[in-house]
Amino acid sequence: xxxxxxxxxxxxxxxxxxxxxxxxxxxxxxxxxxxxxxxxxxxxxxxxxxxxxxxxxxxxxxxxxxxxxxxxxxxxxxxxxxxxxxxxxxxxxxxxxxxxxxxxxxxxxxxxxxxxxxxxxxxxxxxxxxxxxxxxxxxxxxxxxxxxxxxxxxxxxxxxxxxxxxxxxxxxxxxxxxxxxxxxxxxxxxxxxxxxxxxxxxxxxxxxxxxxxxxxxxxxxxxxxxxxxxxxxxxxxxxxxxxxxxxxxxxxxxxxxxxxxxxxxxxxxxxxxxxxxxxxxxxxxxxxxxxxxxxxxxxxxxxxxxxxxxxxxxxxxxxxxxxx
Ligand code: SF4
Ligand code: MG
Numbered sequence: 501x502x503x504x505x506x507x508x509x510x511x512x513x514x515x516x517x518x519x520x521x522x523x524x525x526x527x528x529x530x531x532x533x534x535x536x537x538x539x540x541x542x543x544x545x546x547x548x549x550x551x552x553x554x555x556x557x558x559x560x561x562x563x564x565x566x567x568x569x570x571x572x573x574x575x576x577x578x579x580x581x582x583x584x585x586x587x588x589x590x591x592x593x594x595x596x597x598x599x600x601x602x603x604x605x606x607x608x609x610x611x612x613x614x615x616x617x618x619x620x621x622x623x624x625x626x627x628x629x630x631x632x633x634x635x636x637x638x639x640x641x642x643x644x645x646x647x648x649x650x651x652x653x654x655x656x657x658x659x660x661x662x663x664x665x666x667x668x669x670x671x672x673x674x675x676x677x678x679x680x681x682x683x684x685x686x687x688x689x690x691x692x693x694x695x696x697x698x699x700x701x702x703x704x705x706x707x708x709x710x711x712x713x714x715x716x717x718x719x720x721x722x723x724x725x726x727x728x729x730x731x732x733x734x735x736x737x738x739x740x741x742x743x744x745x746x747x748x749x750x751x752x753x754x755x756x757x758x759x760x761x762x763x764x765x766x767x768x769x770x771x772x773x774x775x776x777x778x779x780x781x782x783x784x785x786x787x788x789x790x791x792x793x794x795x796x797x798x799x800x801x802x803x804x805x806x807x808x809x810x811x812x813x814x815x816x817x818x819x820x821x822x823x824x
Contacts, residue, residue, distance in 0.1 A: 609647035
């Protein structure tokens with residue numbers, strides 16, 4: 501395994517109490533594999549990724565348990581300096597909002613080139629040439645002319661390509677993309693997602709795609725981990741999960757995707773709101789919203805039940821759910 505997160509716990513101390521953002525997350529991704537992490541906002545998907553990257557704001561965010569094994573090393577045991585070397589060179593992150601991640605007063609060529617100057621000791625001229633190559637590679641038209649342009653001179657989609665170029669510049673083993681296409685319109689979303697998938701195959705990277713939108717990741721992910729209230733409630737190969745979800749929450753998410761063959765029908769929406777992380781419901785955290793909930797759901801936390809060799813569901817009644 502390239503990356504293995506084991507039983508990770510993260511909490512945030514706030515004035516009003518402790519928010520339990522991540523409550524025992526275990527997941528892994530291999531080289532050349534794409535894992536989609538799916539959930540509503542506040543499910544803990546971004547916080548888990550930030551813990552992996554080592555960019556959790558501390559305080560108030562605090563890792564209170566677990567391991568993050570990357571190429572066999574526990575990142576939580578590294579000194580900050582070693583950690584910094586891993587970040588950027590061996591793993592990189594792409595965020596939703598390229599405009600706020602890029603420096604507005606430095607031209608994109610210099611921002612891309614700086615990666616090679618800082619990490620590879622290249623001279624400015626060579627670094628600039630590499631920047632043009634990278635822009636070509638992420639298919640920014642007219643890279644040679646545009647290398648001196650500033651971030652605001654690019655469209656949203658092109659800016660996101662520049663972010664992808666930055667992320668792959670040093671050929672990291674792992675890329676984490678947090679809602680990389682959410683700010684873009686639908687056709688551009690698909691193009692950016694295709695590009696990411698293509699580069700991932702070419703470099704044989706591990707890719708973690710964080711999203712709230714199951715539709716966006718369906719074509720590119722190998723596996724999906726569905727998160728709710730800081731836990732993974734279902735994890736499965738993407739096609740299995742689509743065919744028959746083994747958790748009522750996943751079923752709700754699937755039923756709320758618009759489908760061409762159901763035009764005109766009213767879309768299903770999961771009732772209620774995601775839980776307050778300072779007061780996570782007892783038993784199964786999903787029980788107040790679950791159409792299948794029974795008494796035991798209010799008292800007993802469902803463990804990750806093994807559905808098949810490469811599939812798990814944290815629902816006491818996963819069998820019933822699977823049978824539809
Ligand atoms: Fe619903 Fe109970 Fe399954 Fe939780 S354990 S998802 S409440 S049926
Ligand atoms: Mg987020």
